[in-house]
Amino acid sequence: MPENNYFSATKTMHEIEINEIRRLTKIIQDNYGFDFKDYAISSFRRRISRIIDLYKFKSVDALINRLNSQPEFFEEFLSEITVNVTEMYRDPSFWKEIRDHVIPQILLNNNKLSIWHAGCSSGEEVYSMCILLEEMGLLDKANVIATDIDTAIISRAKQGKISKKNMVLNDKNYHRFGGNSSLDKYFDEDRESYTLKSDLLNKVSFRKHDLVKGFVFSKFDLVLCRNVMIYFNQTLQNNVLYKLHESLFKYGYLAIGSKESLIWCDIANKFLVVNNEEKIYRKIKE
């Protein structure tokens, strides 16, 4: 992936009009069955500009033409349009809360634990979870599913690979989280990267799933969907929350990003705020 300084002061970013975005989302819907029309407009527009710059398209129409004439280009498009920036143990205090309160609470009434990472991207949060479970001695009791809309990013997540450059931040976060060992213990090291050890990685079932159009496929004790719905507008956030709600057992937990909120959603009252700081909710009504 190229370095992203698409906002550099010397370059004029491509100005994209709303009607161009509408045409684009329609083509994608008609040809590929993905629905982007309710994505948040500010970030979606930036993603489109980014693709136009990256592939040196002259206009949105040129991009539309490519999508019409070259179906194999869509996979690349999908990888670039979705935001795949993530880190291990982002918000260390959140992960402490999961370890010290949420998981013990779930295990009060169950001896098994089912977890869904909805919108797992390149997998950093899933790896964080695996290591956390390992450190709690719960890896064998857990069933972990990770899904994303983008097949290419799932393939990457499945490899368990993290570049050495990114590992610096992950390591800092892990120490702030208060992990009880050293992060590299869970990875095999080679020249450029670290790879999550296979006994941890093999615990995870990675699948392709589209939150927007996909169906509810199972029920979980804990669903993590952090900083995923921020790319949706309010209508779509609302619809997706119905699915997340249905995917939880009663009294199951939902975790969203630290600056996301459910209060503008229809079914906010079916959740109880467990930790407002870390944005952890509990399903209290069917």
Added chain:
Amino acid sequence: MNGVRLSDKYKAVVIGGSAGSFKPVTQILSSVPEDFPLPIFLCLHRLKHVRHGFVEALSIKSNKKIIEPYDKEPIKRGLVYLAPANYHMSIELGNTFALSTEELVNNSRPAIDITLETAAYNYKDKLIGILLSGANKDGAYGMKKIKERGGMTVVQDLEDSMITTMPAAALAITEIDHVFKVEQLIQFFLQLSELYKSKV
């Protein structure tokens, strides 16, 4: 203030700053009256992993309430909004904020260019953009966008800036309407405030 064409057409103010901007921002916030009617968006470079303390530090001398908005939070008149740690803050269609965790821009998240550019897109000629002291070029592109869409552009006087890279970068790539020292910026806000009072 000579040569300043103030008007009550403006709907929002956006302020960007980095190294050396904390003091001018607190000076401005301590002078802007409580009933200043426009929303003020602050995008200041900050540590990515420190979520707490910044709003509190800015609030100590502020007459106005400062909040870090949630994603899709509606924008209200008269409030001061600070871009939260480790998120980009955009102004979204429909008068709300939209946060994102996209790639760093100009090595920054929050990036000033993103807040300025999306504010310019939504408020067009009804936006005032102010860029303060800072050690990188984030914000210059955003100021250019504000100018292109007819908004007013203001940068901190280089002599008055602790670090000049940021205002200088904006001056280099776009037309800047006013170059103000902090004291002048404060006067600017006070006069703007008066204008809206007489409007009612």
